[in-house]
Amino acid sequence: MRRWPLDACLATLLLLGATALQARGTLDFKAMQSGQGYRSSVDLSAFAPDEASLPATHRFEGRLQLSGQPQTRTLLADTDFLAFTEADYRQARTIPQDFDYAFVQDKDTLIPVRRGPIPSDHPWWEFILEPGKVWDEPGDRGYTRAAIPFSLAQKNQNCTSNGVLMLLFNAQGALAHAAFQVSSETCRYLHMDMWGFLQARYLPGAVANKAAIVAAYRTELAARLPTRPLSALKAAYPDLDLARLAIGDPTARTRYGLYVDGVDYASPCPTRHGDYPYCQVMDLPSYSTAKTIVAGIAAMRMQQRWPGVMQQHVGDYAPTPACAAARWRDVSFMNLLDMASGNYGSADYMADEDSPKVAALLRPLTNAGKLRAACSSWPRSAPPGSRWVYHTSDTYLLGIMLNRFLRTQTGQADLDVFSSVLLPDVLAPLQLSPTARVSRRTLDTDAQPFFGYGLFVHADDFIKLARFLDTDHGRMDGRQILDPQMLDAAMQRNPEQRGLPVTSLEQTFRYQHAVWARNVQKLLNCKTAAWVPFMSGYGGITVAMFPNGVVWYNVADDGKPASFDFADPAREINKIRGYCPG
Incomplete structure (x- = not known):
C-alpha cells in the first residue's frame, strides 16, 4: 500500500473540504x-x-x-x-x-x-x-x-x-x-x-x-441488492488487485463494479465536478445490451410459451412489400436474433453497422421509417444462418415479427411483446427499477419498441438480469421462464452449440441468441475452451457473466478497445473461484 506523508494527506483533505464548502456557499x-x-x-x-x-x-x-x-x-x-x-x-x-x-x-x-x-x-x-x-x-x-x-x-x-x-x-x-x-x-x-x-x-x-x-417505492428500495464500496472487496478476497478491475480511460468511465456472494461491490460515479451523490439511481443507457435484455430474453420467453416461434419466417409475417421480398422469405426469427439473416453489404467486422446507411434506421421517429431501412438497406449475400454480420436493423425487425406473431396467436391487435410478455413475465418479477421497465418506442401510433437499444437502467438492474440468465438459468421460484435450450446455447453451456464466429475474431468471440461470448482459455491457461458470456453496448458498456457466478460490469463511452477488453478483470475474477472447465 502506498502511504502518503501526513502533511500531504492533510492538504488533500483540506482542499476537498474547501471545495465542498465553496460549493455549498455558491448555493x-x-x-x-x-x-x-x-x-x-x-x-x-x-x-x-x-x-x-x-x-x-x-x-x-x-x-x-x-x-x-x-x-x-x-x-x-x-x-x-x-x-x-x-x-x-x-x-x-x-x-x-x-x-x-x-x-x-x-x-x-x-x-x-x-x-x-x-x-x-x-x-x-x-x-x-x-x-x-x-x-x-x-x-x-x-x-x-x-x-x-x-x-x-x-x-x-x-x-x-x-x-x-x-x-x-x-x-x-x-x-x-x-x-x-x-x-x-x-x-x-x-x-x-x-x-x-x-x-x-x-x-x-x-x-x-x-x-x-x-x-x-418502498418495494423498489427493499428489492435493491446490497451495495458496498469496491474497496471492501479486498477484505473478502485479499489476493485481488482491485486496480485491475477497472479498464480503459478513467475519464470515459461512468461506473463499474463486481457482484459476488450476493453483494454489488461498486465504484463511485465520478464526474468532472466531484462524485455523483445519487449513484444508486444514476441512469445508465443500455445501448445494445438491450439486444440481450429485450430481444434475447423476449425471444427465449416467447419460445418457452409458444414452442417453434423462433423457427417462423419473416416472409410469413412481412408487414411491408420490402420485407416480403425474396431475400427475406427464408429468414427465420432465429436468424434475426443471431444477426445471421444473410442480407448484408460487407462481412467485415462492423462495416455495415458503421456505414452511413445505419442513420436511415436510427434517425426516423416512426416505425414506417425504421422498417423501411431495416428491410431495404442490404442485399442477399449469403444463405441465412451461415454468417454473422452485426445489424441493429435485424434486431429491430425481430421485434416487429414477434409482435405480429403474438397478435396472430392471441387475436388481440393491441398486444406487444415488451408490454404484454417481457414486462409482466420477466422485468417486473425480477423487481427491476421502474426506469428499466420502460422502452424507447417509435413516436407514432405504432409505438414500436426499439428492441435493439432504447432501454435505461441502473447498475442494480444489470446485475439482476445477469443473475437471472446465469446462476438462475432463466428460472423464477422453481418455474422455467426462458426456453432452456436457447438459454443454454446463449450462455455457452452446450458445447455442441457455440454459435456463429464473430468476423475477424473467430477463435475468441461468438454471438448467439443476442448474447456475446469470449473464450478466455489463453488468458487463464486453461486446458480447454473457457467461454464467458456477456452483454455489450455502444461506447464501452459490458456486463460479463462468469461461469463462477460472478458478474462484472463497466459503463464507459469513449468506444476505444481498452474500454471493452475485460481481460484483466477475467484474470482477477478467476482468483475468486477458478472457472477453467474441468
Whole structure:
C-alpha cells in the first residue's frame, strides 16, 4: 500500500473540504433567493445532505414547474456521428421548457410520480427523474431543501447526461430559483457541462394514488441488492488487485463494479465536478445490451410459451412489400436474433453497422421509417444462418415479427411483446427499477419498441438480469421462464452449440441468441475452451457473466478497445473461484 506523508494527506483533505464548502456557499440561501452568483459548475456534494444537515421541516407534495435555460460548456461535439448538424447540437445546448411534474415525499425521500423517459416537445432531450432527498440546512431561514437526480436522455437515442437539480420550499411554495447542474454523461459524441439557476414554481397539492406511489417505492428500495464500496472487496478476497478491475480511460468511465456472494461491490460515479451523490439511481443507457435484455430474453420467453416461434419466417409475417421480398422469405426469427439473416453489404467486422446507411434506421421517429431501412438497406449475400454480420436493423425487425406473431396467436391487435410478455413475465418479477421497465418506442401510433437499444437502467438492474440468465438459468421460484435450450446455447453451456464466429475474431468471440461470448482459455491457461458470456453496448458498456457466478460490469463511452477488453478483470475474477472447465 502506498502511504502518503501526513502533511500531504492533510492538504488533500483540506482542499476537498474547501471545495465542498465553496460549493455549498455558491448555493446558499442568498444565492438561491437572488438567482445570482452561480457562475460555473460546483462540486456536486452541494446537492446532497452533509453532516450539518437536519431533518426536513416541510413535506413536498404537488407539482414542480421549471423554466429558463442553464449555461453550457461544450467539451466534445462529434458532428460526424449519424450526420448530426451544428443545428442539432445547438438544440442539445438547451433543455425542455415543459417541465411540470408531480412528486410525493416519503420520510427524507422525494419521489417522482413518473419514472422512465418522459416524452417532451423538445427536439433533442427528454427528462428521466429519479428519487432524491429532502433536508434542512442551517441558514435556510425555515425553508427545506429538495434535490432531484435526473438525466437528460436524447430523444430517439440512448445518449444520456446525468445531473441534479435543487430548490428550497416551504408549505406555501418555493423560492423563485432552482439550481441545475449536469457534470457527466454516457455519450460518445456529446459531452457538455450545464449549470445555472432556473425559474422554479412549486404548486402544493394532493397527488392521486400517493399511498400506492410510496408503497411501490418502498418495494423498489427493499428489492435493491446490497451495495458496498469496491474497496471492501479486498477484505473478502485479499489476493485481488482491485486496480485491475477497472479498464480503459478513467475519464470515459461512468461506473463499474463486481457482484459476488450476493453483494454489488461498486465504484463511485465520478464526474468532472466531484462524485455523483445519487449513484444508486444514476441512469445508465443500455445501448445494445438491450439486444440481450429485450430481444434475447423476449425471444427465449416467447419460445418457452409458444414452442417453434423462433423457427417462423419473416416472409410469413412481412408487414411491408420490402420485407416480403425474396431475400427475406427464408429468414427465420432465429436468424434475426443471431444477426445471421444473410442480407448484408460487407462481412467485415462492423462495416455495415458503421456505414452511413445505419442513420436511415436510427434517425426516423416512426416505425414506417425504421422498417423501411431495416428491410431495404442490404442485399442477399449469403444463405441465412451461415454468417454473422452485426445489424441493429435485424434486431429491430425481430421485434416487429414477434409482435405480429403474438397478435396472430392471441387475436388481440393491441398486444406487444415488451408490454404484454417481457414486462409482466420477466422485468417486473425480477423487481427491476421502474426506469428499466420502460422502452424507447417509435413516436407514432405504432409505438414500436426499439428492441435493439432504447432501454435505461441502473447498475442494480444489470446485475439482476445477469443473475437471472446465469446462476438462475432463466428460472423464477422453481418455474422455467426462458426456453432452456436457447438459454443454454446463449450462455455457452452446450458445447455442441457455440454459435456463429464473430468476423475477424473467430477463435475468441461468438454471438448467439443476442448474447456475446469470449473464450478466455489463453488468458487463464486453461486446458480447454473457457467461454464467458456477456452483454455489450455502444461506447464501452459490458456486463460479463462468469461461469463462477460472478458478474462484472463497466459503463464507459469513449468506444476505444481498452474500454471493452475485460481481460484483466477475467484474470482477477478467476482468483475468486477458478472457472477453467474441468
